[in-house]
Amino acid sequence: MPKTNLIKEFINKKDANPKETPFSESYYHWLMFMINHARRIPIELNIDLESFLIIQTIASHSVYLLNKKGSKSFSDLEEEFELLFTSYGKKKDIHKLKYSTVAQVLEIPRETVRRKITALVKKKILKVSPKTGICLDKNYLKIYNEFAYKTSIEIAKLVRKWNNIGAINKILEFSNKYL
Numbered sequence: 001m002p003k004t005n006l007i008k009e010f011i012n013k014k015d016a017n018p019k020e021t022p023f024s025e026s027y028y029h030w031l032m033f034m035i036n037h038a039r040r041i042p043i044e045l046n047i048d049l050e051s052f053l054i055i056q057t058i059a060s061h062s063v064y065l066l067n068k069k070g071s072k073s074f075s076d077l078e079e080e081f082e083l084l085f086t087s088y089g090k091k092k093d094i095h096k097l098k099y100s101t102v103a104q105v106l107e108i109p110r111e112t113v114r115r116k117i118t119a120l121v122k123k124k125i126l127k128v129s130p131k132t133g134i135c136l137d138k139n140y141l142k143i144y145n146e147f148a149y150k151t152s153i154e155i156a157k158l159v160r161k162w163n164n165i166g167a168i169n170k171i172l173e174f175s176n177k178y179l
Helices: 003-011 024-044 047-069 073-085 099-106 110-122 140-164 167-177
Strands: 124-131 134-137
Touching: 024 140, 024 167, 047 073, 047 099, 047 110, 047 124, 047 134, 047 140, 073 134, 073 140, 099 110, 110 124, 110 134, 140 167
Parallel strands: none
Antiparallel strands: 124 134
């Protein structure tokens, strides 16, 4: 059965009480979260959405590598980022990120990625070197400390709203049954 039919089967029970299948309400909360998140990017960070996605791709790569040593708290991760900024190029376990990799992950042209990364390097959010590839730079901490914290609060609000209408249980039921 195609994925869309699985979802429709799960959320569109003809005789279901809307409180048992709160899809439209949970979807509304999701949409508002996404709108608010996308709206905050240019206002709070003074960058466009593609640049934000590039930064997040590079940050996710860094966090993936850091998580290999074990999960970190918010403040532990901040300390690890600070250590990364001072140790780039000194460690042998760096897995270089290239323009082409970021372009492939985001499915945007390589030249667009290169141009946007050049602008982010000027803002000291990213840095690029032949030895380390594309890495986070010291001004990334502003994004991490302020934007990530506010986003975490917004996610908590979204999850609370979903919990209040019973959507969390429906999501978990769906994932247990179909994923």
